[in-house]
Amino acid sequence: MTETSxxxxxxxxxxxxxxxxxLRANPxxxxxxxxFALLIFSAVFGPSLVPYDPLAxxxxxxxxxxxxxxxxxxxxxxxxxxxxxxxxxxLDLSISVAAVTLSFVVGSVLGCIAGYWGGWPDIILNRFxxxxxxxxxxxxxxxxxxxxxxxxxxxxYATAIINMPFYARLVRAEVNIRRDxxxxxxxxxxxxxxxxxxxxxxxxxxxxxxxVQVSLxxxxxxxxxxxxxxxxxxxxxxxxxxxxMVAEGANFIVSGEWWLAVFPGLWLxxxxxxxxxxxxxxxxxxxxxxxx
Amino acid sequence: xxxxxxxxxxxxxxxxxxxxxxxVRGISFDLAKGEILGIVGESGSGKSVxxxxxxxxxxxxxxxxxxxxxxxxxxxxxxxxRDMCDIRGREISMIFQNPRAALNPIRKVGHQIEDVLRQHxxxxxxxxxxxxxxALEAVRINDAEARYNAYPFELSGGMCQRIxxxxxxxCDPRLLIADExxxxxxxTTQKAVMDLVRDLIRERRMSSILITHDxxxxxxxxxxxxxxxxxxIVEQGDPLQIFxxxxxxxxxxxxxxxxxxxxxxxxxxxPGDRRKELVPAISDQPLLEVRNLTKTYAGKSGPVxxxxxxxxxxxxxxxxxxxxxxxxxxxxxxxxxxxxxxxTSGQVIFDGEDIAQVPARSFxxxxxxxxxxxxxxxxxxxxxxxxxxxQTIAEPLxxxxxxxxxxxxxxxxxxxxLVGLPLPLLDRFSHQLSGGQKARVGIARAIALDxxxxxxxxxxxxxxxxxxxxxxxxxxxLRAKLGLSYLFVSHDLxxxxxxxxxxxxxxxxxxVEQGAAADVMSxxxxxxxxxxxxxxxxxxxxx
Numbered sequence: 001m002t003e004t005s006x007x008x009x010x011x012x013x014x015x016x017x018x019x020x021x022x023l024r025a026n027p028x029x030x031x032x033x034x035x036f037a038l039l040i041f042s043a044v045f046g047p048s049l050v051p052y053d054p055l056a057x058x059x060x061x062x063x064x065x066x067x068x069x070x071x072x073x074x075x076x077x078x079x080x081x082x083x084x085x086x087x088x089x090x091l092d093l094s095i096s097v098a099a100v101t102l103s104f105v106v107g108s109v110l111g112c113i114a115g116y117w118g119g120w121p122d123i124i125l126n127r128f129x130x131x132x133x134x135x136x137x138x139x140x141x142x143x144x145x146x147x148x149x150x151x152x153x154x155x156x157y158a159t160a161i162i163n164m165p166f167y168a169r170l171v172r173a174e175v176n177i178r179r180d181x182x183x184x185x186x187x188x189x190x191x192x193x194x195x196x197x198x199x200x201x202x203x204x205x206x207x208x209x210x211x212v213q214v215s216l217x218x219x220x221x222x223x224x225x226x227x228x229x230x231x232x233x234x235x236x237x238x239x240x241x242x243x244x245m246v247a248e249g250a251n252f253i254v255s256g257e258w259w260l261a262v263f264p265g266l267w268l269x270x271x272x273x274x275x276x277x278x279x280x281x282x283x284x285x286x287x288x289x290x291x292x
Numbered sequence: 293x294x295x296x297x298x299x300x301x302x303x304x305x306x307x308x309x310x311x312x313x314x315x316v317r318g319i320s321f322d323l324a325k326g327e328i329l330g331i332v333g334e335s336g337s338g339k340s341v342x343x344x345x346x347x348x349x350x351x352x353x354x355x356x357x358x359x360x361x362x363x364x365x366x367x368x369x370x371x372x373x374r375d376m377c378d379i380r381g382r383e384i385s386m387i388f389q390n391p392r393a394a395l396n397p398i399r400k401v402g403h404q405i406e407d408v409l410r411q412h413x414x415x416x417x418x419x420x421x422x423x424x425x426x427a428l429e430a431v432r433i434n435d436a437e438a439r440y441n442a443y444p445f446e447l448s449g450g451m452c453q454r455i456x457x458x459x460x461x462x463c464d465p466r467l468l469i470a471d472e473x474x475x476x477x478x479x480t481t482q483k484a485v486m487d488l489v490r491d492l493i494r495e496r497r498m499s500s501i502l503i504t505h506d507x508x509x510x511x512x513x514x515x516x517x518x519x520x521x522x523x524x525i526v527e528q529g530d531p532l533q534i535f536x537x538x539x540x541x542x543x544x545x546x547x548x549x550x551x552x553x554x555x556x557x558x559x560x561x562x563p564g565d566r567r568k569e570l571v572p573a574i575s576d577q578p579l580l581e582v583r584n585l586t587k588t589y590a591g592k593s594g595p596v597x598x599x600x601x602x603x604x605x606x607x608x609x610x611x612x613x614x615x616x617x618x619x620x621x622x623x624x625x626x627x628x629x630x631x632x633x634x635x636t637s638g639q640v641i642f643d644g645e646d647i648a649q650v651p652a653r654s655f656x657x658x659x660x661x662x663x664x665x666x667x668x669x670x671x672x673x674x675x676x677x678x679x680x681x682x683q684t685i686a687e688p689l690x691x692x693x694x695x696x697x698x699x700x701x702x703x704x705x706x707x708x709x710l711v712g713l714p715l716p717l718l719d720r721f722s723h724q725l726s727g728g729q730k731a732r733v734g735i736a737r738a739i740a741l742d743x744x745x746x747x748x749x750x751x752x753x754x755x756x757x758x759x760x761x762x763x764x765x766x767x768x769x770l771r772a773k774l775g776l777s778y779l780f781v782s783h784d785l786x787x788x789x790x791x792x793x794x795x796x797x798x799x800x801x802x803x804v805e806q807g808a809a810a811d812v813m814s815x816x817x818x819x820x821x822x823x824x825x826x827x828x829x830x831x832x833x834x835x
Contacts, residue, residue, distance in 0.1 A: 182674030
């Protein structure tokens with residue numbers, strides 16, 4: 001009933017109009033997008049805008065509390081915490097985006113194959129994913145980084161591997177329910193090979209739920225990368241990175257220098273929070289069915 | 293005559309993204325004791341919303357904006373939710389459209405009946421089982437003791453609908469609302485369920501509202517019919533009068549569009565649109581010949597023989613109807629013919645060559661791919677939700693035809709004109725199109741490459757009758773204009789008769805009867821064909 005009434009009023013709207021509508025109708029999404037834009041901005045332009053060199057030490061100015069000069073105070077060797085927090089955005093975002101992209105791509109390919117053809121590739125993939133998920137994921141990531149070596153690339157690989165099962169499972173389910181749909185059979189009648197049908201007709205329909213997963217995962221990936229650095233794996237000092245900064249700052253909380261750990265932790269929290277909020281909005285934008 | 297239900301100026305609105313939508317716009321009617329009232333209308337006419345409003349189970353965003361509905365002294369609009377809970381099930385009951393969705397899939401059907409009985413204190417813990425079995429027996433379920441322990445997925449669609457009836461009638465309601473109770477059921481099952489419902493209503497002297505899109509069905513089972521359009525009642529009266537002398541133009545259109553014996557495909561259309569029927573050229577040369585086709589699946593409990601060695605031919609320019617109820621193997625057959633599925637054995641001779649030799653998975657690259665196309669049953673499901681109508685029609689043209697650029701645009705617009713799809717609609721997504729428009733997009737896609745052979749898999753099953761009339765006429769015209777041969781797969785003999793020259797009746801994977809359409813319809817030889825014909829609703833003859 002409501003569907004047909006909407007059809008009568010339906011207009012053809014462009015993707016841009018639709019995005020604007022989603023943002024207007026849902027203030028939370030608008031806030032999330034605003035925060036996301038801010039994060040991207042500080043990742044891209046942060047290093048050239050910050051007031052101090054994030055690596056420049058100044059022993060005479062160590063452990064200063066937040067002030068007009070040093071907004072977030074200074075650390076034990078006199079580095080400006082604000083500059084370090086902002087500069088670290090680029091590294092943390094790159095790690096999480098790279099890891100999520102990698103797990104998205106690999107997970108999608110594996111999930112598509114398993115969901116579309118089924119049979120033994122499906123069985124093998126599922127047991128493989130079960131094996132990954134049987135480990136405590138963070139411990140698995142620690143193990144991978146420890147075994148492969150302490151580099152940023154290895155943090156990315158480790159994060160990608162522990163996130164991959166979620167994508168593969170999701171894509172497998174979404175592809176599987178559409179395998180015999182009418183539009184898929186129609187696409188075959190139009191002369192599409194199985195591969196084309198899968199890539200151009202079925203997979204795009206799995207994108208809306210994937211977007212939610214991507215956005216949540218970006219948050220987890222940041223947390224994961226920071227967590228690895230926190231326990232001393234991965235990024236090594238003196239590189240500015242939220243996890244290390246929290247780890248180093250933690251030693252000073254007892255003696256009252258709280259700003260060393262709190263500000264990078266706050267930024268980490270804001271980043272994760274932003275990505276979690278972003279998910280729903282992204283799904284609405286990607287799904288054409290929401291455009292009425 | 294005592295009134296059971298009285299509705300005055302009832303109006304229902306829905307709050308949606310594009311503002312307020314008036315679903316029901318001030319309707320008034322009375323229902324007498326013992327009367328069966330039919331509410332007939334096409335999708336979006338507000339007929340289901342009316343019944344939901346009476347039960348106060350409107351979807352989120354829906355409110356009764358104005359009017360009154362009184363059921364034996366109770367104000368249904370203002371009654372408290374607690375009172376409504378008492379009324380639902382005990383006083384007013386409802387049978388829903390999709391019986392499978394209306395039953396809880398993980399509870400035994402017997403327990404679901406007990407739930408209702410105990411909710412309304414009609415049974416205690418000790419006698420609930422016996423009463424539930426009695427309720428099952430009342431809807432004429434054989435071996436009710438055994439069925440009590442069945443889960444919904446173990447039962448057929450018709451059986452599930454009987455269970456839903458048993459639940460609805462368990463507490464002896466005074467008013468039964470049946471919302472499209474037989475949509476999606478086979479035609480013989482439809483008759484069995486409708487006969488049962490009517491008998492039970494008469495036996496228990498209940499009043500009833502039958503909501504349906506099928507005017508023929510309503511005419512057969514109702515004492516009075518109300519025709520609804522756009523949330524308003526356009527006409528009401530007894531079935532015979534509505535059929536023989538419809539007053540309102542809309543009810544006349546509906547009456548015209550209902551397929552009946554002795555009509556032609558053109559007479560389904562409003563008189564103003566009845567252009568002369570084009571005569572297709574039918575040759576004696578077979579275009580497609582099926583020889584001993586079989587398909588066997590490996591089922592959990594042994595092999596399932598879906599198609600058991602059938603043979604038939606489709607001549608050039610001919611339209612062959614393939615009729616049967618669900619599970620008869622007609623869909624499997626069409627899947628094999630369109631080369632989406634491999635046969636277990638048998639030949640499919642198309643244009644002198646056996647195309648069954650080419651495996652289905654590599655047929656996409658076969659040069660004959662463009663010659664055999666299909667129009668799918670569910671237009672919604674057959675359009676990619678992420679593609680616009682234009683992209684959908686372009687797909688075969690780009691892939692198989694290799695047409696690009698300006699030629700592609702020109703061809704798409706030519707096709708849209710051919711199937712009667714307005715050009716501005718080409719850039720809409722499928723959910724922004726109506727059912728009839730989606731069907732047209734599907735047809736345009738199928739004929740895009742001038743195929744020789746087109747399989748029509750119940751192309752009008754999901755459409756309203758007036759749209760079905762238009763689509764059937766479109767198919768008739770296209771066949772004559774483009775010299776197509778059709779295999780028309782359907783469960784509805786009346787629709788098949790309108791289009792087809794030759795009819796094949798299938799049951800349990802075998803052909804039980806085939807012959808010229810007129811012969812099969814007028815002098816059916818097999819009992820099965822006779823029962824199919826008898827089960828179809830018979831609207832009154834027009835005078």
